[in-house]
Amino acid sequence: MKNYLLTTNNKPNIGMLTTLIILVILLILLIIILFLLYLKKKKSTYNSNKNINNRDKELIEKMKIDLQEEISYYQENNRILQEKLKQVTGLSFNQAKSELINSVNRSLPKIKNEKLNKMYEQIDKDAKKHSTEVLLQAMEGIVDECVNENTTYTIQLKDEAIKAHIIGKGGNNIRFIKECLGVDIIIEKHPAITISSFNPRKRLIAKRVMEIIVNKNINPITIKKIYDEQLVQFEKEIYLIGQDALSKLHIYDINKKLYPYIGKLNYRTSFSQNVLQHSIEVARICASIAKDLNLDPIKAAKIGLLHDIGKSEDYEIDMDHVKQGVKIIKDYFQDSDYINAIKSHHNEIQIDNPYSWILRLADKISASRSGSRINDSSKFIERVETIEKIAYSFPEVVEAHVYRAGRELLIYIDPNIAIEPDAYKSLYDKIEKKLMKDEKTNYLSIQITISQKRVFSNKTTPVIK
Numbered sequence: 001m002k003n004y005l006l007t008t009n010n011k012p013n014i015g016m017l018t019t020l021i022i023l024v025i026l027l028i029l030l031i032i033i034l035f036l037l038y039l040k041k042k043k044s045t046y047n048s049n050k051n052i053n054n055r056d057k058e059l060i061e062k063m064k065i066d067l068q069e070e071i072s073y074y075q076e077n078n079r080i081l082q083e084k085l086k087q088v089t090g091l092s093f094n095q096a097k098s099e100l101i102n103s104v105n106r107s108l109p110k111i112k113n114e115k116l117n118k119m120y121e122q123i124d125k126d127a128k129k130h131s132t133e134v135l136l137q138a139m140e141g142i143v144d145e146c147v148n149e150n151t152t153y154t155i156q157l158k159d160e161a162i163k164a165h166i167i168g169k170g171g172n173n174i175r176f177i178k179e180c181l182g183v184d185i186i187i188e189k190h191p192a193i194t195i196s197s198f199n200p201r202k203r204l205i206a207k208r209v210m211e212i213i214v215n216k217n218i219n220p221i222t223i224k225k226i227y228d229e230q231l232v233q234f235e236k237e238i239y240l241i242g243q244d245a246l247s248k249l250h251i252y253d254i255n256k257k258l259y260p261y262i263g264k265l266n267y268r269t270s271f272s273q274n275v276l277q278h279s280i281e282v283a284r285i286c287a288s289i290a291k292d293l294n295l296d297p298i299k300a301a302k303i304g305l306l307h308d309i310g311k312s313e314d315y316e317i318d319m320d321h322v323k324q325g326v327k328i329i330k331d332y333f334q335d336s337d338y339i340n341a342i343k344s345h346h347n348e349i350q351i352d353n354p355y356s357w358i359l360r361l362a363d364k365i366s367a368s369r370s371g372s373r374i375n376d377s378s379k380f381i382e383r384v385e386t387i388e389k390i391a392y393s394f395p396e397v398v399e400a401h402v403y404r405a406g407r408e409l410l411i412y413i414d415p416n417i418a419i420e421p422d423a424y425k426s427l428y429d430k431i432e433k434k435l436m437k438d439e440k441t442n443y444l445s446i447q448i449t450i451s452q453k454r455v456f457s458n459k460t461t462p463v464i465k
Contacts, residue, residue, distance in 0.1 A: 154192055155193050156192050158191065166210075176223060179412075180227050183401070193214075197402075200268060205231060208233075245276060246259070262312070273367070284304070286359055290355070299337070303337065310324030387402050
């Protein structure tokens with residue numbers, strides 16, 4: 001193949017070769033020119049940066065000179081002021097400085113105390129205002145109506161013949177009714193009977209029994225059967241009453257075994273105030289105060305409701321309501337605040353938590369508000385309770401009933417123990433001695449009757465013909 005670039009007709013192409021050489025030379029020159037331009041630009045940039053650095057150095061030097069002049073100015077002013085200070089006070093700068101510090105140290109405690117006193121006064125003022133608002137809000141939520149319990153029920157009879165029906169032949173019916181129901185039955189002059197007892201539970205059951213038997217042909221077996229039926233019905237009612245009380249307070253996590261104890265409070269009075277109503281009221285006040293103090297309102301409500309739970313049984317056993325309350329709830333609450341609240345609300349122990357303080361305050365609010373308690377009838381209740389407790393303090397006594405406003409005491413001795421005739425007089429003397437020592441009963445003349453009657457009841461089997 002022929003090379004047309006280098007040769008034509010086998011001869012070198014001189015023109016083409018010359019052109020190629022010129023192009024190469026021009027390319028080399030272009031590269032050299034571009035490189036020289038780059039060097040020139042680099043040098044210009046370097047000189048520019050050098051000029052900028054020189055200007056910055058000049059500016060810094062000028063600022064140093066200005067700052068030094070200002071320092072000198074202030075130093076001169078300070079020297080002049082120190083000279084004037086020495087002329088006026090006769091003290092050097094260091095002496096005046098020391099004196100000033102000492103003066104401040106001497107006046108600082110006074111200033112601090114004044115400031116603190118003002119702060120404390122303001123805090124106290126704000127606290128009183130806030131506490132007043134909390135208590136007012138809590139008391140505003142009390143909507144329960146105060147109910148003062150009587151100690152008697154009167155049942156009207158259709159005619160005089162029913163009286164004889166109730167008394168029975170030789171007074172057998174009326175004696176058994178009193179023994180079975182544990183209340184005093186007073187036959188009025190007009191067609192009526194009155195049931196008297198300080199124990200609301202016994203009084204209510206006796207009322208229901210008497211309302212049934214006044215219209216029936218009765219005997220001791222019939223009376224006992226009706227009494228047992230009413231007792232079962234009463235146990236069902238107290239469970240529902242306890243459940244309803246918890247529902248009113250929106251408490252749903254209390255063990256159901258506590259329902260009957262709470263329900264029994266509805267049939268217990270303290271200073272003529274219904275204890276369940278009082279407990280619900282205290283629970284609401286506790287919850288309201290706890291909520292305003294950012295505490296647990298449900299826990300506070302539980303403590304308020306249960307603080308008098310011992311009163312559900314204290315009138316039937318020989319134990320004060322605080323100890324009995326602790327005995328009842330200790331198996332249901334692991335939180336020690338509950339025990340402390342019950343024990344401390346009557347100052348038996350020191351308060352160790354805020355809920356106990358809230359309870360004590362709420363209890364006083366409920367007890368002291370207008371119309372909540374009547375103290376006259378409370379003396380009667382305390383007297384009767386004292387008489388029964390004295391009777392039950394003797395181990396041989398299995399049952400005791402107080403009648404006629406505390407002027408008659410009927411005592412039953414355990415029928416299973418052997419007792420000599422002289423022991424009756426000995427027991428009487430011991431009871432009398434205790435009654436005379438107690439200021440609630442030593443001014444009364446009390447008729448004491450001691451009995452050891454055995455009762456047997458059974459149903460006969462009819463003959464089938």
